[in-house]
Amino acid sequence: MNHPSEEQTQVIDASVEPLSVIACAGSGKTFTAVRRLANIRQKLGNHRGRVALLSFSNVAVDTFRKEYQDLGLSSNVNNRVDIDTLDTFITSNVLRPHAYRTMGAQQTAFLVTGGEAFLKGFTFQTDPYPRAINEMQVGIDAGGAYFCYSDIKSEIHRLNTAQAADVVHRLGRIGAYTHNLGRYWCYRTLADQPGILRALVRRYPHILIDEAQDIGTVHQVIIEQLVSAGCQVSLIGDPNQGIYEFASADGAFLSKYGQRDGVNSLELKRNFRSVPPILDLANHLAGRTDAADREAPDTVHGTFFVAYGKNDSEQLIVSFQRAVEAAGLRLERSAVLCRGRKQADKLAGNKGAPGWGIVKRFTQAAILRERFKDYQGAFRLVAIGIVNLLVDAPNGMLAKLTSQREDQALRRLIWAFTRNPDMGLPGVSLNGKAQWHPLLLNRVKTLLAQINKDCGLTSVDKLGSKLTSRDLPDGPLLSAADLNGNNYRPRIRVDTVHQAKGESLDAVLYLTNKEHAESLMNGVDTEIGRIGYVAVTRARNLFWLGVPASALVDLRPGLLDLGFQETEA
Template sequence: MNREEKTEYLAGFICGKPSDVTPSECHSSLGRTNPLCREYETCRIAEKSEEQLDYVLSSIESCVFLKACPGSGKTEVVGLKAAFEMMRWKKTPGGIAVLTFTNNAAKVIEKRAGQFAGAKKIGYPHFIGTIDSWLHGYIAHPFAHIVTGYDGKNEDHSIRVIDSASQADFLNAFKTRYVFGQTGKPAANHYYFDTQTGKYIFASGTQRIDGARNSETLEKWQVTDLEKTKMRFEKAGFATYQDIERICFELLSDNARFALLLSRRFPFIVIDECQDLSWRQIQILDELRLQGTALHCVGDLNQAIYEFKKVLPEKVEEYTQEKKFNILPLSTNYRNCQPIADLCTALVGNTDNITSIHVSTQECPCVCVSFKKDEMMKLPGWFSGYLEQSGIDKQRSAVVTRSWANVSRMRPADSGQIRNYQERLAIAVHLWKTGCRQATEDALKFFGRFVTEKFFPKQSTNAREYYRPESMDSALTWRLFLAATLCKCCQDARLSNLEQSWTDWTQATRDRMHEHLSKSVSIFGATLSDCVFPPLVARNKTGESLPLFSTPRGKRNNQVLRAFPSNSSAHEQLRITTIHNVKGETLEALMLVSSLDTRGTSDGYWTMWLDNPASEATRLAYVASSRPRQLLVWAIPDPSEAELDRLIQLGFHVLTAPEAALQETNVS
């Protein structure tokens, strides 16, 4: 069939399009009442490329690797494929499983499949969800006891999953007999058996301890100790996520009959974002393939950025080649403009011809800006101004970097730019008023610190929980209390007006703050009944010890807003986060900020992104750089002329005087 014939067939099958009208005519008439199309400008079937249609119509009797480029519309295509096969399914009680790696991704695929299939919810005999939930629900929980020997309770043999970093008291009963790496006795949840290497891996989440234990060459008696401890743990009905994958593999590989039955239950499985499959997950799926299940792997191997989870894209590629998967491409990029698509392609050394259909509004879509190592905190402000000049929506843009340490350097709550309690309270109110999720998080940090400094001065606090004082048992209650008080402050016309002078705003704070705190306490009843919030005063009279709140020195007549750092205004609308947090998103513009050097997370330093196209460092840069539609900016510290030439050759336009621009942004 040619493209037109494929479109006609699918539109007729999926939407019920009459054969005597074109897709365009159907969309403008019947499509107005069809939930599938009425909110779209064109027919959703007719807009698909021939590559997309080829995959939807591909056989479910053989294994396929759908090799997708960034922005190729693979989620839409997976949803359409799932709907198409479910609508003509004849193998009940067997069903189709569509597996992915996050709940959000699963919800999006289920929504798309439901739209195309005309179903509100995808249910039995099919499954759309995360690979973890599928492993737990169909293999581990009902059948793991066959391997572990767990007797169950009241005929319930479900496994209780324990986090590998947990230090719960009951885990003391599941510690090894001997000390490992001179770091104490590990609990059974702090290590797992790696079936790929045949070795035990310590993974408690504490780098120093895990490093010491993993560097030790284990003697036979130590291995026996670990084996026996893990067996006791699992026989008691516990397991970590890593344990569950090993147990599932043992169940399938040691019981061909069980593997056959599961294969008949799911004769067709689609794995979205297949580049994130671990070696053990590949082996589990292969046991089903050996029994007849057809696997369709969908993804972009260059977007594998979870090496710390033993995710190695070369293993996925080797597997699909070794098992002779039929390779189908998705090579049209619907997200990035061509210069950004070309840069990403060059970054990973991809030889495939990727075509973009999006035209950028920017004269220079790929920009490089340099910054001095002590000026990273100014970058969001500069980027915000650059977006305004370029006419790009800030709320659909982001600043990203590799580590949370660098995120903190660019966010006002963590950058050290707010130095006194008066400014902490003022910026907390300012950020809370924006309603932006990231800004409200920082507002809670500023406000929590202010409240504990003034009203709980002798107590130790937990900075990770918004400076919760030790007398406050519940972190959730503390957060809700802070949020309730900030809401009251923002509803107060005097307290929320930050355009007034420090003198006037300081007096408003003394008059009103204790009332808002006390009213918020009353919401929680007995939970916070011991909390007392006396009025703030300019100075204490003889014998008094009330909390002080004075006007900042030298700023009596200054406007409160002028005290905020330059990046706080940018922070209101501009998201600042890590590369991992924007994976899978489409943005209008993105600034990727390099680490200052290779210390710490070396894969966050920009030269590491260019040294080896097959490295995870390069893949991190690729994932970030392939998010924006119109504008990509790389911010790098103090590059040499030779290094700038290297970036120009890659496709970047280097700004001529970024240092001056950064200084001007800071002054304004």
Template sequence: MSQENLTEEERKRQELLEQLYKRLEHDEHIEKLSLEQLEFIVNPIANSSFLNSCPGSGKTEVVGFKAAYEASSWDSPYAGMAILSFTKNAASEIWKRANKYSKQKAVQFPHFVGTLDSWLHQYIFQPFCYSVMDYKGKDGDTSVNIIDSDSNAPFLENYKSVISSQPSYQEVKVNEYYIDCNNSIKFNRNRERNLNSYQRRILIENKLKFAKSGFATYQDAEFWSYRLLNQNETILDLISKRFPYIIIDECQDLAPSRLDVVEILQEKGVIFHFVGDINQSIYDFIDVDPFKIQDFIAVSGMHEMELTKNFRSNQDITNLCAKLVGIQCPPEGRIPREDASCVLWECPSDELHRLPSLFEWYLNSKNIECGNCSIVVRGKALINKVKKTNPLESISYDIAKAFFLWNSEFKKTESIIEALELLGRSICNLAYKGRGNHQNQHCPETFEHIDWRMFLSNILNSSKELATFKNGSRLQTWSQWCGSLKGFLEKYFLNLPDTYVKWDEAKRKIKAPSRKANELVMNSLSSSSSSKKIRMTTIHDVKGETLDALMLISNPDRHSKGGHFEHWLENPTSEYARFAYVACSRPKDLLIVVVPPLNEIQRKKLEGIGLVSQELPGTLSHWF
């Protein structure tokens, strides 16, 4: 097409492509970049910006192009860019793409591409923060030991705070809280607790004692990094000259403590570029506040740029997502399917276990492969209802399923995670009366999380013979297999520390599932109602993913925090609405939202955001 026939937008895009090709290799991916993407890539790095990116807009690839574009003409051998994200996978993708499009592998020293945590620890916390922590080090080594916030290591007893006496005796572990940059006490997972001046003093004293001994949690590291930069002008100056430009991907996930570090560096002259979607901020449990991030962007004078084309989802899905969070002008999506893209099913709570099979059938009827599809819920408790599992119903069934998943020929990551979860829950119930951390495979207090996971892995790695569910060549019934299981587990049980019960008592819980003593174990596992092809997970786990289809299941009642469909619709600025927004913006062409039976008002409200009501499919025999 000649220059004369180009529209103004096409002409501008052509000019920016020519500008890009002066630094980068010619590539088909570059030819596909939109005008908005090109404008951000060539925007002078000295001009601070916020790239407001809708879901599916290709922002990770754009950040990679930006890094390659800037690095290709970099002339300083000592000062560089830091390109930061929040997960290793995202950082790895940025690095790969940046180096792919460079004329030479330029996005290396003096630049840094990685997670924000790794950058903070490598350049600020570990090299310098021992000084503000008053840690003297050991044998000249001033490296600080990072302690997980869920750790139950015995040495932590030395730093436990007693903040009230009998009869309302309260102890607080030193890794259960942190100090923010305003010297306020914050408890993990945003738990509220009213403290008087005495309690606050005790907690701060123990945290300082913890630091002086050379220990810190990840949240502590952010506090000490801020304090160092705030108190030591020399180091602040050094960091700002070493990294004069910083790009932060997924900026909506910045916790206040990290935002404080950003602010102090910005005041020293560091130029920041934020990339993200504020509507995908779903980490209130670690105190992330999207409104504070928006205020920071506005006050700091960042030039707002936009990516408004969604290359992932079709227009019907894009329109629905916009309505969830009150976006007036929806992003431009792909051409919709001829049939409904946004489907509404009503499902009674006693039929939730049918949903995986129904979803699989529906996908097959639409010629959509199951492999890149997910069933998504707000919390793990609902996953158990959908799978129709009960942690107290049959320990033997959970262990059998764990062995089955672990030893399957085509084992996936989801199978490994589920196997560890099932076995951890079972052993915790057997030995510790179920008193374990459900977020870490039901890890009991007597274990470190990593040690508990290794213990479970050792059992699973030794389970190959039991996972055949045979005695010689004959398949075993539940009654027979439970006898074998008792003999297998005894040696592991006897090595557990501080169990609440003896083995003779625990083994009585290892019995056949109700009314299945004479049923073959393999038959029970094969007839499980849950689909083996479709992953079931939480909203937080699919954040950042692209899926072919997604089923979002509402909690049957409003008791969950943000898991019920009415929570998603009440306030478009709430985190609950953002939960639904994140989930619904994952699929390309098919979204199914499952809710409990509705009244007419509720149904109209859901149809008003773009869902199409369909009858819940009938029995399997009806289909075939």
């Protein structure tokens, strides 16, 4: 896409006022939002106020920044433009400089991720066992802020407000917050220190928020604080992709925003991603009339359903891979998507890692590195292990390491250790007890000595008691079959729908049970239905729906009515 369409131009060139833009999947939201950002900043001229474009993931932010740079611009102080996640925005402007006063802390507020040893004293009680503080979620309703958590089925359970608040505020008094609690403390800070709110709005008179269907209740109340203080907030997104209901983000705020006085409501209804049969299905599910920009290709394309038995998942994935390759599509740009993380991990072959305590972090990291080539995930696990082997690690060290913004010397040392199986984290083909563990112990000692020399950080005493060989196998950490079983062809990505949200994929296989398939067929009125809609709209050329063979008789008529074709694994 080189030139904006007519409806994109309407959004880009709209006057500098709050907008609500309901945009269908594949409508070029990134292309449009970045140009809208540049247009607003140009119209503001010499005004000293900054314009922010915010989203909800680092991947989206990186895409926005690259698109902005491709315009020949850069997001920096000189042109008064900021592109970041909403959470980073509130961290930089509210939490770090100002929240400590509201929290009752004596130091700058810092983020904890859940791997810090001192957090063992900040659990909250649930039935039948206590949970880590990073599992606590926050919501806001007519009664004010409340605390809750979600179980393995993503069902929300409210906590006793007084008891939960006691844990939150005890943690706050030392200056610490989790990702969820950071939003709570931002809301409290802007309410308790109105001068900060006024200054923030003077600095950012206009804010654009992408993927606005992901705005939950705490983010919503922060946005309302900004609006009430005079900030012009524009939202762009697709309510039909609101799939974070467990976090109180169901797209309702975006749906109603355009009805407000003073908010200009526009739409993006042209889909540049999907072939017509896939868009026809998406339109039927969402009750929309979006238009396809693409024409149907000569190769196999469209929407198909395939039945599979309880033990046939692997064969179905192999068949899908062959269909993707036969259609001339890119395997590396395609995916098998599941409703839940547990199923995705099982199908991906990630059955967990051996070891106990800190050592288990290192075995998990080695498996991520060598089986899945996930170096970023491996680095994070190694960083957690190393931080927990330091005496009095500085507040927020782990968050800084994983944010890629600070502690560069320490990051380089840990990255070198993580990536190098010959001198750093040992390889998974070694015998766990006899070879891998002694190498790990010696190499971690060497790494900690270098960290002490370069960074002035001291390691704990009795390292051997922290890095025990308990639960390690008397054999390789990972068998040759697990490591190389799929080396005859690239292994297709297996992931959750939530993780793939926002992506454009050549082909998608969405594996369902009967409930998930029925919810997809019934449209977007439920969260499970919207999850199905997101799976459908990720696909550019080919969409397969895997349905249980035991439910095929019940499901087949409805699927055929929706335009699906039946195929075999």
